[in-house]
Amino acid sequence: MLRAGFTLVGAIVAFVVFVASQGERPELERRVPPDHTAKVVVALAAVAVVAAAMSGSRLLPFALVLPVGLAAVALQLRGEPSVPAVVTQLCALFLAGRLGKYVTTGFYFGGTDTFAHVAAVDTLLRTRYTTAIGHGYDLYPVFHFFIGAVRHATGLPAYDALVLTGTVLITFVVPIAYLLGWSVFDSQRMGLLAALSVTVLEFFSYHALYFYPQALASILILGALYLNSRLRYAADERTFRRLSVFVVALLATMVVTHHLTYILFAVVAAAAVPVALVRPYLFDGSTGEGRRWFRYRWLFPGVLGGVFMLVYWSYSPSLITVGIVQLTAGVLFDVVTVPSSNLYTYGTTLPADSVDRAVAWLLTPTGIYASGLGALLLLAGYELLDNLRAYKRGFTLALTGLGLSALLLPLPIPIPQIERLQFVVTLLAIFPLAVGFKRTLAVDRRYTAVAVVLVATLGGATAFTVLTSDDLSETYIEEPREQVSMSDTQFRAVGMTASFLQRHGSGPTATDRVTNRAFETSQFNATRPLRARPTGLRTGATYLVARDRWTTHLVAVGRGIRSGDLNTFSVSNSRFTVADATHDKVYTADDVRVYRSSDGFRRFYGENGTAR
Numbered sequence: 191m192l193r194a195g196f197t198l199v200g201a202i203v204a205f206v207v208f209v210a211s212q213g214e215r216p217e218l219e220r221r222v223p224p225d226h227t228a229k230v231v232v233a234l235a236a237v238a239v240v241a242a243a244m245s246g247s248r249l250l251p252f253a254l255v256l257p258v259g260l261a262a263v264a265l266q267l268r269g270e271p272s273v274p275a276v277v278t279q280l281c282a283l284f285l286a287g288r289l290g291k292y293v294t295t296g297f298y299f300g301g302t303d304t305f306a307h308v309a310a311v312d313t314l315l316r317t318r319y320t321t322a323i324g325h326g327y328d329l330y331p332v333f334h335f336f337i338g339a340v341r342h343a344t345g346l347p348a349y350d351a352l353v354l355t356g357t358v359l360i361t362f363v364v365p366i367a368y369l370l371g372w373s374v375f376d377s378q379r380m381g382l383l384a385a386l387s388v389t390v391l392e393f394f395s396y397h398a399l400y401f402y403p404q405a406l407a408s409i410l411i412l413g414a415l416y417l418n419s420r421l422r423y424a425a426d427e428r429t430f431r432r433l434s435v436f437v438v439a440l441l442a443t444m445v446v447t448h449h450l451t452y453i454l455f456a457v458v459a460a461a462a463v464p465v466a467l468v469r470p471y472l473f474d475g476s477t478g479e480g481r482r483w484f485r486y487r488w489l490f491p492g493v494l495g496g497v498f499m500l501v502y503w504s505y506s507p508s509l510i511t512v513g514i515v516q517l518t519a520g521v522l523f524d525v526v527t528v529p530s531s532n533l534y535t536y537g538t539t540l541p542a543d544s545v546d547r548a549v550a551w552l553l554t555p556t557g558i559y560a561s562g563l564g565a566l567l568l569l570a571g572y573e574l575l576d577n578l579r580a581y582k583r584g585f586t587l588a589l590t591g592l593g594l595s596a597l598l599l600p601l602p603i604p605i606p607q608i609e610r611l612q613f614v615v616t617l618l619a620i621f622p623l624a625v626g627f628k629r630t631l632a633v634d635r636r637y638t639a640v641a642v643v644l645v646a647t648l649g650g651a652t653a654f655t656v657l658t659s660d661d662l663s664e665t666y667i668e669e670p671r672e673q674v675s676m677s678d679t680q681f682r683a684v685g686m687t688a689s690f691l692q693r694h695g696s697g698p699t700a701t702d703r704v705t706n707r708a709f710e711t712s713q714f715n716a717t718r719p720l721r722a723r724p725t726g727l728r729t730g731a732t733y734l735v736a737r738d739r740w741t742t743h744l745v746a747v748g749r750g751i752r753s754g755d756l757n758t759f760s761v762s763n764s765r766f767t768v769a770d771a772t773h774d775k776v777y778t779a780d781d782v783r784v785y786r787s788s789d790g791f792r793r794f795y796g797e798n799g800t801a802r
Contacts, residue, residue, distance in 0.1 A: 200564025210637035224275035231279040235286035248290035260649035288398040296677040300400030305707040311348040332447040333403040356401025373419040375584040387623035393616040407448035462590040536795040537762030555654035562648035566626035573629040591618035673743040683780035688712035697732025703746040722759040727794035738781035
């Protein structure tokens with residue numbers, strides 16, 4: 191709660207920009223030569239990637255290049271921009287940031303699903319059977335077919351094929367956002383501002399590398415939104431029918447790509463219904479005008495998509511979807527409760543929140559991002575109130591996105607799996623952010639520097655938030671976080687350990703969540719749970735697999751919310767060393783340790799742990 195100060199900072203910034211943009215809008219003129227600027231920005235982006243690869247760190251190269259590049263884009267958008275030049279620069283900056291992370295993280299797995307998808311792609315290519323894909327994705331195989339095709343065509347390892355494909359596809363969201371913004375607002379300038387919004391939304395940056403089926407499904411949703419917007423304004427029946435064919439083909443593909451994404455998007459879309467109904471009254475229209483948008487002719491993509499999904503679910507029900515419905519119903523009717531999450535410390539002291547730390551947090555990239563994003567959303571609200579009639583077209587999506595975008599700001603309490611919903615909300619957030627950017631860049635010439643600095647600072651901070659740079663501990667002041675990447679050496683060591691246990695293990699194995707997900711890539715699984723308790727770790731397994739990295743990260747046990755165990759622990763280097771020296775260690779590979787005990791393990795790392 192102490193860190194809610196970002197709301198005050200954002201409000202102050204928004205007020206300053208709002209006042210600076212009052213009065214007549216500046217005349218548009220081309221102040222910056224687009225061709226030369228585009229070449230310079232693309233060259234700087236390429237140099238930053240090379241510098242990151244050579245130095246092994248992307249912090250300095252991109253902390254310098256991204257703000258400069260986005261400042262150049264902002265200056266062009268202040269005038270009469272060249273669409274190809276601006277879109278090229280935005281794509282180059284976005285792609286460079288993602289490649290910079292790719293070349294400096296080894297094996298980046300984010301929330302651990304990457305392990306499962308890499309294993310699934312390898313298994314699919316080896317067996318050539320869809321049913322071999324685990325975790326229920328045999329019913330939704332489009333993602334793995336696509337990544338498998340890239341791997342087969344390029345010869346890249348499954349991990350590299352997955353990450354590079356995600357990076358390229360999410361980069362394509364920039365031009366898609368331009369086309370969507372242009373179609374929705376009937377303005378090329380708003381299209382460019384929507385494309386700019388993609389580069390300052392952290393979930394797009396994060397999921398370019400942490401690429402999984404929901405990310406692919408989200409790209410398809412954006413494509414469907416664009417086609418649907420074109421349908422509404424089709425000039426003739428021939429165009430309408432041609433677009434309808436594309437929509438039907440896209441819907442059929444979406445159904446077998448992912449499931450939860452569309453359920454979440456249906457919730458988001460439902461929030462737009464009351465806005466669409468109220469819209470005619472705000473623009474002096476009739477009730478009939480509002481109802482016109484609910485004709486089947488305009489809604490058939492959503493209706494047809496829903497029918498496709500229901501038919502497919504009846505044919506091959508998703509266990510994950512059933513589990514989500516059961517859990518939600520159980521919570522609503524007080525039959526079950528979401529398990530609590532406890533953090534246990536074994537010989538470590540974690541920093542406590544204080545006013546000083548809250549102020550310091552505001553100066554981190556995450557704090558700057560939250561303040562800047564909040565300021566832009568407030569500016570979007572000001573602009574919609576101040577110039578309502580200018581947004582008659584696009585009003586529904588802009589206002590709906592504005593209301594839902596509050597979920598993208600730091601929340602006072604942690605909510606398990608909220609990032610799934612936040613990613614879907616991000617798809618609509620580009621619309622209010624485009625409105626906010628329009629107001630920002632419309633400031634009087636005397637305050638041009640204020641607008642440019644805001645855009646450059648927000649864009650630069652986006653690349654280094656605690657989400658997008660979760661592998662860089664130097665960019666945040668939080669308590670240690672869970673490990674999100676392994677070096678190639680560490681990843682090979684986990685594979686070697688899995689091979690050892692497969693060949694020589696004479697009993698069940700237990701380990702943490704990250705290591706067990708990594709085992710999946712070697713067709714091995716630790717079948718016994720490892721539990722964190724105030725008195726230490728405990729398990730009934732014969733083998734316990736530990737890693738040196740436990741001393742520098744928070745370590746999650748259990749298998750997530752469905753396992754009923756969301757606990758994490760932190761262990762000091764001294765206790766790790768003592769345990770390593772006093773237990774029967776049967777195997778070592780780089781930072782991996784395998785301990786054996788026929789009676790299981792109790793009070794591992796001592797009795798002095800404290801629950802929090």
